[in-house]
Amino acid sequence: MNNLIAFHTIIKKEIHRFLRIWPQTLLPPAITTALYFLIFGKLIGDRIGNINGVSYMDYIVPGIILMSVISHSYANVVSSFYSTKFQRNIEELLVAPIPNWVILFGYVGGGIARGLLVGLVVTGISLFFAEINVNNIAITISVYFLTATLFALAGFINAVFADSFDDISIIPNFVLTPLSYLGGIFYSVSMLPEIWQQISLANPILYMINAFRYGLIGVSDVNIQLAYIITAGFILFLTLLSLLLLHKGIGIKN
Numbered sequence: 001m002n003n004l005i006a007f008h009t010i011i012k013k014e015i016h017r018f019l020r021i022w023p024q025t026l027l028p029p030a031i032t033t034a035l036y037f038l039i040f041g042k043l044i045g046d047r048i049g050n051i052n053g054v055s056y057m058d059y060i061v062p063g064i065i066l067m068s069v070i071s072h073s074y075a076n077v078v079s080s081f082y083s084t085k086f087q088r089n090i091e092e093l094l095v096a097p098i099p100n101w102v103i104l105f106g107y108v109g110g111g112i113a114r115g116l117l118v119g120l121v122v123t124g125i126s127l128f129f130a131e132i133n134v135n136n137i138a139i140t141i142s143v144y145f146l147t148a149t150l151f152a153l154a155g156f157i158n159a160v161f162a163d164s165f166d167d168i169s170i171i172p173n174f175v176l177t178p179l180s181y182l183g184g185i186f187y188s189v190s191m192l193p194e195i196w197q198q199i200s201l202a203n204p205i206l207y208m209i210n211a212f213r214y215g216l217i218g219v220s221d222v223n224i225q226l227a228y229i230i231t232a233g234f235i236l237f238l239t240l241l242s243l244l245l246l247h248k249g250i251g252i253k254n
Helices: 002-020 027-048 056-086 090-095 100-126 137-161 167-181 194-200 204-217 224-248
Strands: none
Touching: 002 056, 002 100, 027 056, 027 100, 056 090, 056 100, 056 137, 056 167, 056 204, 100 137, 100 224, 137 167, 137 204, 137 224, 167 204, 204 224
């Protein structure tokens, strides 16, 4: 019961944190999404035509939605947990009689909540530009949730190792953003030369975006089962790594 109360307290604090500053957490992705659809969907999309049998606007919608989920689930955890370290509030959690998994899942739960909420906002914006007919609701929801979970965990690990506020922006700017844009959001990998198609297959975000795209519009460049295996494998690895870091106190107790 105490663990459940602690978990509820952490996740409630995390959700209240990003809702309290909603003009900074929820409004920017809505504006950015509208610009994506106006520039890429309308101006450029009309010249490109169809990709894999669907209009260009419909094709980019799933990728833009999931890109928002990725960036915001990651950003919420990395900024929140690092702030807890920086302000020395982490010491209160470490001396409390709660297991490490409660701390981890509390912060990750907050990241998932923000990622999913931002994804819903972006989805709502996309309805003004495209007609979404969900192809497979189970795949859509499961990939949506698993992706938010994966990048919330990644944000937690980044926060553990970060020594300054500059450190929490390096991964999003130099890793997540390039991988997202090269993950097939605005194009099909089948349009690339053979060598670049093979290189693209090493990008894990490619599998998540295509699995989500299949769930929404029934089009994918990758095997859906493989996408689930890769996503679940990363979640398991990052969960175990996060718990190990908390147990060892790396980046926290020093």
